[in-house]
Amino acid sequence: MIRIVSRVEPSPFRENLLRLAAVGCALAASAAIMAIIGYNPLDVYAKMIAGSLKTAYRFHETVNKAIPLVILSLGIAIAFRMKFWNIGAEGQFYLGAFGASLVAFAFPGLPAIILLPFMLVTAFAFGGAYALVPAVLKARFSASETLVTLMLNYVALKWISFLQYGPWKDPAAKGFPKIAPFSKDAILPNFLGIHVGWVIAVALAAIMYFVLKKSKLGYEIDVLGESEATARYAGMSVTRVTLIAILLSGGLCGIAGMVQASAIEHSLSEQLSGGLGFTAVITTWLARLSPPVIIVVSFLFAVLLQGGAFLQSSLGMPATVADIIQGIIIFFVLGSEFFVRYRFAFVKAGHTAREGRA
Amino acid sequence: MNQFVDALSLFMQTSVQMGTHILLATLGGILCEKVGNMNLGIEGMMLLGASVGFSAALATANPALAILAAGVAGAGGALLYAIITVTLRGNQVVTGLVLTIFGSGVSGFLGKGLSGKSLPHEISDAFAPVSVPVLRDIPVLGKMFFEQSLYVHLGLLVAIVMYVYFKRTQAGLNVRAVGENPGAADASGINVNAYKYAHVTAGGFLCGIGGAYLSLVFVPRWQENITAGAGWIAVALIIFSTWNPLKAIFAAYAFGALKGIGFKFQSVDLSLFGKPIAFSPQILDMIPYVATIVVLIFITYRKKKEYQSPKGLGNPYFREER
Numbered sequence: 001m002i003r004i005v006s007r008v009e010p011s012p013f014r015e016n017l018l019r020l021a022a023v024g025c026a027l028a029a030s031a032a033i034m035a036i037i038g039y040n041p042l043d044v045y046a047k048m049i050a051g052s053l054k055t056a057y058r059f060h061e062t063v064n065k066a067i068p069l070v071i072l073s074l075g076i077a078i079a080f081r082m083k084f085w086n087i088g089a090e091g092q093f094y095l096g097a098f099g100a101s102l103v104a105f106a107f108p109g110l111p112a113i114i115l116l117p118f119m120l121v122t123a124f125a126f127g128g129a130y131a132l133v134p135a136v137l138k139a140r141f142s143a144s145e146t147l148v149t150l151m152l153n154y155v156a157l158k159w160i161s162f163l164q165y166g167p168w169k170d171p172a173a174k175g176f177p178k179i180a181p182f183s184k185d186a187i188l189p190n191f192l193g194i195h196v197g198w199v200i201a202v203a204l205a206a207i208m209y210f211v212l213k214k215s216k217l218g219y220e221i222d223v224l225g226e227s228e229a230t231a232r233y234a235g236m237s238v239t240r241v242t243l244i245a246i247l248l249s250g251g252l253c254g255i256a257g258m259v260q261a262s263a264i265e266h267s268l269s270e271q272l273s274g275g276l277g278f279t280a281v282i283t284t285w286l287a288r289l290s291p292p293v294i295i296v297v298s299f300l301f302a303v304l305l306q307g308g309a310f311l312q313s314s315l316g317m318p319a320t321v322a323d324i325i326q327g328i329i330i331f332f333v334l335g336s337e338f339f340v341r342y343r344f345a346f347v348k349a350g351h352t353a354r355e356g357r358a
Numbered sequence: 359m360n361q362f363v364d365a366l367s368l369f370m371q372t373s374v375q376m377g378t379h380i381l382l383a384t385l386g387g388i389l390c391e392k393v394g395n396m397n398l399g400i401e402g403m404m405l406l407g408a409s410v411g412f413s414a415a416l417a418t419a420n421p422a423l424a425i426l427a428a429g430v431a432g433a434g435g436a437l438l439y440a441i442i443t444v445t446l447r448g449n450q451v452v453t454g455l456v457l458t459i460f461g462s463g464v465s466g467f468l469g470k471g472l473s474g475k476s477l478p479h480e481i482s483d484a485f486a487p488v489s490v491p492v493l494r495d496i497p498v499l500g501k502m503f504f505e506q507s508l509y510v511h512l513g514l515l516v517a518i519v520m521y522v523y524f525k526r527t528q529a530g531l532n533v534r535a536v537g538e539n540p541g542a543a544d545a546s547g548i549n550v551n552a553y554k555y556a557h558v559t560a561g562g563f564l565c566g567i568g569g570a571y572l573s574l575v576f577v578p579r580w581q582e583n584i585t586a587g588a589g590w591i592a593v594a595l596i597i598f599s600t601w602n603p604l605k606a607i608f609a610a611y612a613f614g615a616l617k618g619i620g621f622k623f624q625s626v627d628l629s630l631f632g633k634p635i636a637f638s639p640q641i642l643d644m645i646p647y648v649a650t651i652v653v654l655i656f657i658t659y660r661k662k663k664e665y666q667s668p669k670g671l672g673n674p675y676f677r678e679e680r
Contacts, residue, residue, distance in 0.1 A: 143658050327461075331438060335448060
């Protein structure tokens, strides 16, 4: 008889070894698929690495792709630590970008040193406020936050489309439905060749590491995630902790929207995110909700995205191949979690079921 | 007056045509959620079905095989999801999102060779609207039901069969037990994992043929990302219909009507009390999502038992940790 038993004390070394093995299996499986459809897998992998890291320009592009993923994942991680399943990062991102654009269009004359922080704070407030909607609905009506945040993503996206095709349509764009570009002062400057979004992302990761690991709030979030009853018993104000944490969570996602609108798009558009908010749910989960790991995982994901885009130009491969590889890798990693948490126990026949279940 | 009735029946006919893929996908989602698994990969499974179904139609020129291939493709995606979430106990939300990425990747890859091709006439003939004499002349509702492609009737049929299955059969009752309380279901001798696997993959099958409705009947060509977010609408309508297959018919067709209104009034000038009003298609697009949130609040607030989501939804079932 084989039974599945929880591991009592998971060892970090073993865990990481298992995850590496999972990625290895995934790469092998993807290679097999590529070989079947007629590509040389080694060539494809080499091109992906070269396309994302080889020249300074490509490396910058890769970092550009990692920046929003890091900021979004940090935001999602706070909520997930509390077991508040916020999958509304996409919507909070768009609300943040919307808030930042409101400011950028309302005060085009302000100098960058005032305008940019103003945009950042507004984006935080808009994203945070948008995340509070599902939090309040959960507290008041116990409506599932997973579903409400999911629905709100599309409400936000349609709102941006509405602006783009309606009131905010740029008359100077000759009939094209697009929103006017930001003024020069509303665009994030570069630092060491890459827009300062990377400094913001690293700084936020450091702050969040401190908040989650060392501060009282981080401790309260973790306790609340483990058990609401324990949190109450310990005298914490569940409502206060929840609201602050969700405000932070949505606020960070809003900041990601501001950074992307200001530094990459130089405007607002319905294609600003292109699903980053969903990808970030995956990176957050793979990073086990830990800020330093989030940076690593987001960067690896960016390599995958940028490398995949490069395949299109160098091998004429459809860009979607990167999606397939991405899917296969995560499927394997998700599956490997099982072997991290459980082991198979071989039970001799003749033992009673109860003993075997231990 | 007669003109109005004619226009209305035409509108109803279009609404049904614009809601059929959503209906099939919603039904697929209901099957999956009834056994306690939330699958956010509906969009991915629809895309798998749409691209594989279209390829099969080109290759075989056989409508039944095309539908079957689309369903098997969707079920294949669902099977991956089931292995990870049921056997390996992975996170359902993340696995579903990855399935969507994976499905759109595969469909984009397959679709590269499909764009620009048109379907063989055997397929378009088989899915052409069937006009039933006499019945089609019933005012308003005639064209809606009796001048439609057989694919539309397939959606209706599945909904009715599913309703009877949940309400009247032992297996359907067991499904509800598995979704509500897998521990108790297991204790009473129901094979929880077998039920989960069967219904998750069957749900994927329906999502697959839902996607293929677009590429085989509605569009009918291959387009990159042909579903355009319909899978997410289906996720919303699962809740909107409170997990009831018959209400899903209403929900999906109402959504189709909403889309129809959006198209119709884009070009028409309307005014209310002398002020011009415009129907923004984007604002109309928001309605299903907002309505779903309202329904979510309503059902949790009312606490009426038949409206609730399956209690075990989203939680993996560990027999050993029961």
